[in-house]
Amino acid sequence: MKFLDELRAEHVLxxxxxxxxxxxxxxxxxxxxxxxxxxxxLAFFQLWAGHHHHAREELLLFPALVRELELPANRGPIHVLTGDHQRLGGLLEQLAPLLESGAEMTAVRPLAIDYSRGLWLHLDAENSVLLPEAEFRLVRSGVHALPDREPSAEERAARDGGIALVARYPGFEDLAIIRGEGCVICPAFGSRCDGVEKEWWNQSEWDELPHRVG
Ligand SMILES: [Fe+2]
Ligand SMILES: [Fe+2]
Structure with missing residues (x-):
């Protein structure tokens, strides 16, 4: 699905x-x-990751999942991922004056570590669970396209700035976090979200379970 493919490509960047x-x-x-x-x-994370990417998930994708798949908005994956966006936005608000003023890295580093680790794990959860589960279930429900919006000129400029920064600075592997696929690796699993079967499956899937396992 085009909109979901766009989100996947944005995750890569x-x-x-x-x-x-x-x-x-x-x-x-x-x-x-x-x-x-x-x-x-800062411009990339505020305008492209936040204003364009996270906002389209919250305003366009998540409501479609509530509407079409009857996923709850007040608990489970949508609640967890929206909470991530809010927490990451708060960290970015703390980083903003430091990055704008050229503050010492001793002040920037702890926030940069917290923000990057949080967003990396968020991307893993969306790539490995949210997007595949959403796509499979939307298509099964007969929904083959979702409305999207084009980025503004300001958002495109921030995206292009991010592409230039990737060319200028090497990648970084944070060995202090475990990245991976699936619910078990997700920090919210077992506390704020109960995983694919309990959060995503509908009644007919549970009804089919005895047939599936034979
Ligand atoms: Fe997200
Ligand atoms: Fe995302």
């Missing part, structure tokens, strides 16, 4: 820009890299 951002933080700590790139990273 956001993932890469997070790596470039973490490398930039380490380089700046050594007096290397370009101080002005801090504002470019």
């Amino acid at each position: 956001i993932d890469a820009v997070l790596g470039a951002f973490r490398s930039w933080v380490e380089l700046r700590g050594e007096g290397k890299g370009e101080a002005a790139d801090g504002a470019r990273f």
